[in-house]
Amino acid sequence: MTTTNKQDAGWYPYNLDHHAQALVIKHRDEKDVLIESHKMRMAVAYGLERFWGEHLRFEREKKEESKNKGKYWRDVWQILGKILEESDITLPDADTKVKFDDTTKIGETSSAIWKMSAETPDDYRIALTVLTQLCDSLVWWTQRYRKKDKKVKGEED
Amino acid sequence: MYKKAYGIIETLAPLHVGASAGEESGNLNLIFRDQFTQTGIIPGSSIRGRFRADMRQDLRQKNEGYKDYNYWYGQEAPEKGEAAENKKDTTEALVKFEYASIVWLPVYCPNQPVVWVSCPRLLKRYQKLSGKTPYTFTPHTYYGAKDNLTKLFFNLGFIRLDSSDKKLGDYIPDNLENLQSGRDLVLIVSDTEISMIHDMALYRQSRVALDANEKKAKGGAFFNVEALPEGTILTFPTAIKNKGKDDNSWQEYIVDADIEKTKELYFGGLESIGFGRTNVTLYEGLN
Numbered sequence: 001m002t003t004t005n006k007q008d009a010g011w012y013p014y015n016l017d018h019h020a021q022a023l024v025i026k027h028r029d030e031k032d033v034l035i036e037s038h039k040m041r042m043a044v045a046y047g048l049e050r051f052w053g054e055h056l057r058f059e060r061e062k063k064e065e066s067k068n069k070g071k072y073w074r075d076v077w078q079i080l081g082k083i084l085e086e087s088d089i090t091l092p093d094a095d096t097k098v099k100f101d102d103t104t105k106i107g108e109t110s111s112a113i114w115k116m117s118a119e120t121p122d123d124y125r126i127a128l129t130v131l132t133q134l135c136d137s138l139v140w141w142t143q144r145y146r147k148k149d150k151k152v153k154g155e156e157d
Numbered sequence: 158m159y160k161k162a163y164g165i166i167e168t169l170a171p172l173h174v175g176a177s178a179g180e181e182s183g184n185l186n187l188i189f190r191d192q193f194t195q196t197g198i199i200p201g202s203s204i205r206g207r208f209r210a211d212m213r214q215d216l217r218q219k220n221e222g223y224k225d226y227n228y229w230y231g232q233e234a235p236e237k238g239e240a241a242e243n244k245k246d247t248t249e250a251l252v253k254f255e256y257a258s259i260v261w262l263p264v265y266c267p268n269q270p271v272v273w274v275s276c277p278r279l280l281k282r283y284q285k286l287s288g289k290t291p292y293t294f295t296p297h298t299y300y301g302a303k304d305n306l307t308k309l310f311f312n313l314g315f316i317r318l319d320s321s322d323k324k325l326g327d328y329i330p331d332n333l334e335n336l337q338s339g340r341d342l343v344l345i346v347s348d349t350e351i352s353m354i355h356d357m358a359l360y361r362q363s364r365v366a367l368d369a370n371e372k373k374a375k376g377g378a379f380f381n382v383e384a385l386p387e388g389t390i391l392t393f394p395t396a397i398k399n400k401g402k403d404d405n406s407w408q409e410y411i412v413d414a415d416i417e418k419t420k421e422l423y424f425g426g427l428e429s430i431g432f433g434r435t436n437v438t439l440y441e442g443l444n
Contacts, residue, residue: 009297011350013314087308087315122268126310129267133312 014083014130020137023075028145030068037142040076041135048128049113052077052093059100076138080131089123092116159253159396160407162441163286165330166199166257166391166424170434171360171384174199174425186382188359191258194278195352197359197385199257199424204393205230207422208254212414225413249398252410257393258282261329261336261343263386264358267310271388272299273336273343274358276351280328283392287440292324294345300325301342309344312357316346332419334436335388360384384425384432395439407441 027033043051055077058070074096081094092112098105117124174197175188188197209230212218218226227233231250260283261273277294284291297319299306304321325345326338336343346354366378385391397406411417419438426432 007317009317009319011314011316011346016313087310125267129310129312 012086014086014133016083016130016134016137017140019079019083020134021141023072023079024138024141024145026075027068027072028147030072031065033065033068033072034142034146036069036072037135037138040073041132041139044128044132044135048116048124048131049110051131052109052113053106055096056098056100056106076134080127080134083130083134084127087126089126091127158399160399160404160441161394161396162407162439163392163394164204164257164440165260165333165438166393167333167335167436168385168387168389168391168434169334169421169436170387171427171432172197172199172389172425172435173382173384173427173432174203175383177426186380188383188385191256194258194276194348194355196259196262196279196355197389198259199391199393201254201256201393203424204257204395205252205254207424208252208414208416211422215413215415229410229413251398251406253396253398255394257391259355259385259389260392261390262355262358263335263388264311264354266342269309269342271341272309273341273388273390274346274351274354275328275343276346276348278348279351280345283328286392286394289327292328294325295319295322296345296347296350298322298325299342299344300339302340303342306342311354313353316344318344330390330392330438332438333390336390358386360386382427384427411439411441 024034024037040051043054051073055070055074058066058073061067061070077091077096078094081091084091085094093109098109100106116127173186173188176186189200190196191198209226212226212229213223215226218224227248229250229252232246232248234247259275259279261275263271264274266272275294277296280292280294283289297316298321299309299318300322306318306321308318309316322345325343329336329338329343331338335341361381361383363379363381365374365380367373368375397410400406416437416439419436422435422437423433424435
């Protein structure tokens with residue numbers, strides 16, 4: 001990847017595989033988290049609106065396992081935001097600052113995502129395409145790195 | 158010595174010319190590729206084979222004892238014992254074919270949704286075959302209806318564009334079904350990038366043959382296939398051996414082969430399930 005001048009004409013890869021592998025390695029030691037990769041790949045078919053906010057749903061759960069899953073979804077959204085930022089596209093709530101209890105902010109973010117699809121449909125489609133490919137990569141690395149449940153950290157054989 | 162011509166092939170369906178299913182156990186049914194750009198080609202033998210087979214099926218040929226057919230493509234070797242009869246010895250084919258390489262390749266682009274991509278090396282081959290004016294193609298230049306584009310996005314990355322270049326329009330063949338100069342977007346990438354973009358552009362599928370009685374894959378009958386996508390534009394050189402001073406052999410060949418206009422021809426494998434349909438146009442006589 002060219003790093004000299006960001007504005008130079010040329011090819012700028014998203015490095016999706018690299019990002020996906022790092023995400024999978026980061027979350028592989030938490031119980032049952034990596035199976036979320038497949039759910040993410042399913043969710044993108046329904047659009048960005050559904051994808052964003054899944055981490056909030058997990059936030060309200062009490063179980064540690066669910067909270068870990070929420071962190072995984074949040075990390076994916078953040079990485080997507082970073083990748084898109086490189087190409088000058090702004091993703092709503094890219095730093096996932098919105099909290100589950102903040103109804104106003106949730107409303108605002110949802111509106112921002114809907115607005116994106118209406119006012120800058122190209123950006124919306126690009127974001128969705130990149131997210132789809134990122135999820136494909138997550139599924140690939142999940143299939144390679146996912147541990148069998150009984151070997152999860154903190155449990156004895 | 159030779160009269161040269163060139164052809165343009167536009168794919169109207171996915172095109173698979175390469176290793177076919179079942180011929181190897183590795184399940185890799187890759188298309189043939191050019192050694193240096195790593196982009197899809199149709200070998201000269203496949204083009205020749207299709208032209209030859211089509212001429213053989215022409216009824217006029219049958220009625221005349223395959224006279225023209227043997228004349229253009231060469232007389233087959235006589236079987237044992239036949240030589241004594243009036244069957245002649247082998248003869249050289251008069252018409253020659255070389256491989257077809259890509260001129261423009263359509264790629265999915267989320268903000269377009271299609272952009273036809275090429276690289277300097279591939280366009281230079283087309284320029285030489287077609288006799289068009291030599292031109293220095295600059296990577297990341299583009300041409301289409303819009304000329305204020307700054308970025309093009311693909312599945313795996315994006316391209317920050319250099320300037321718009323109207324000259325590229327001269328290197329888009331006329332009368333294609335899918336691609337039209339000035340209307341559709343074309344893009345030059347560098348010779349080192351084309352192989353990666355090509356891999357993003359290919360039509361890929363997992364295919365399976367089902368068991369006759371159960372809805373499951375027949376043993377081993379599961380394979381992945383790749384093909385050039387619909388709307389790919391390729392070019393190939395062809396030549397005819399000169400016979401004498403006032404040689405008009407191209408005109409004769411074109412009449413015998415019944416290819417005066419653009420003709421629909423099938424190439425490659427998986428033809429019976431919808432692959433391989435193309436439009437072929439011959440542009441004759443550069444010298």
